[in-house]
Amino acid sequence: MGARTRSEAAAGGAGLPELPGARLAANQLRRMRRVVDAAVRLAEKGGFEGVRLRDVAEHSGVALGTLYKYFHSKEDILLFALNEELERVEQALAERPASGRTPLARVTDFFRRATEAFLGNPQLGRAVLRAMAGGDAETAVRIAGAQLRVARLVVAALHGETPDLAAAREAELGDERERRIALTLQYVWFAALVGWSVGIHPESAVIHHVRTAAELILKR
Amino acid sequence: MGARTRSEAAAGGAGLPELPGARLAANQLRRMRRVVDAAVRLAEKGGFEGVRLRDVAEHSGVALGTLYKYFHSKEDILLFALNEELERVEQALAERPASGRTPLARVTDFFRRATEAFLGNPQLGRAVLRAMAGGDAETAVRIAGAQLRVARLVVAALHGETPDLAAAREAELGDERERRIALTLQYVWFAALVGWSVGIHPESAVIHHVRTAAELILKR
DNA sequence: AACGAGATTGAAACATGTTCTAATCGTGGC
């Protein structure tokens, strides 16, 4: 394979002369990036099994052994990608928060958008879900990180656009209750996504189940 | 699989002389049983990866190829075992229904017992969970079956020991609501089990999360 | 009792995740 192309290493960056000590690290970051990008592209095409690590290595121009220096396993790569995607979702929600006048409406809006992010690339979504459920102790940190991110987003959606005011009004008990609701809804969302992933219900059921759970908890 | 077994329905009892036509089917049933038992024994010892199909074949005395005539995949075997285990749980609950005077108490009792069944053999539980989340289209039927079984059990726990009376009192709307609650709690349970399985929270958190969700929905 | 269709077997083959190794490269320190 053409991975021998040493020329790429000499890529002089965007124009800035890189610090001498940072040179290697920058190359390593670029390699990681290419690995993750290649894995995601393959997952979009062929799901979890479509991500053949030999292909990832070839497409990203790194050796198989190097790939394993950066990630513990195939799952690890996909979970890294998941966390990056969640960062993007956080960004999008910071710019345009979940809309709606009630917590129920906002939380539904949030999950609708988050589900679209997942189901926009069904194969990629399935691959990531499988990586989450098949993870081992090595990947637990990434999974926990993803869970925490989502939990924060759900809490934010429950709160609404006026966090300070609401936070001031609601006592600690209120916060605790919101965290519990957020965790519960997140779990329902995850399970519904897995159900869709393995084929026991259609895509539309995912958001439907989450909304049902949200109604059970929030409507009165 | 080779459904050539025209006479499988006539499976002879424990000590009874088997009918001539049932002989092959009985052998096949025995093989399946040995396969499943061997897989479960290996899963109890070494979890999902502990179930090496070559070992399953050897321990159960069937050839690798035969094993694949009965089951589509490793996941398929474990999901078959799950459904058998759920039958046993159904049995236990029929004999001693979930106790408690309120739906919340009964449903909590149910999930406590069901969780114990899972966590009694942590390795086996992890293996089955991984099989559920890693399933493909072939195994969707078994997963859907398991889901349905559990859903029924949760509904029964919500209802309590007097199904006829309650069923008569509650309109269809009530039934629908109960089904929704059951599905939601089941999803929370599943997600919490996966969370325990991949190591992001301890065993005790599973029942805790389910109880929290049940309180959010049922307490007022 | 012989026959034949389908089931089973034993073993090899294949695919792919993961690990290992010797050779080479790139970089900071002299």
Place this chain on the structure above:
DNA sequence: GCCACGATTAGAACATGTTTCAATCTCGTT
């Protein structure tokens, strides 16, 4: 400018899920 050391590479090697195949066996039928 050169060296030593860690990173990288190409590729082999290993483990295990899955498939395939020819030979054999089983059992109901004739």
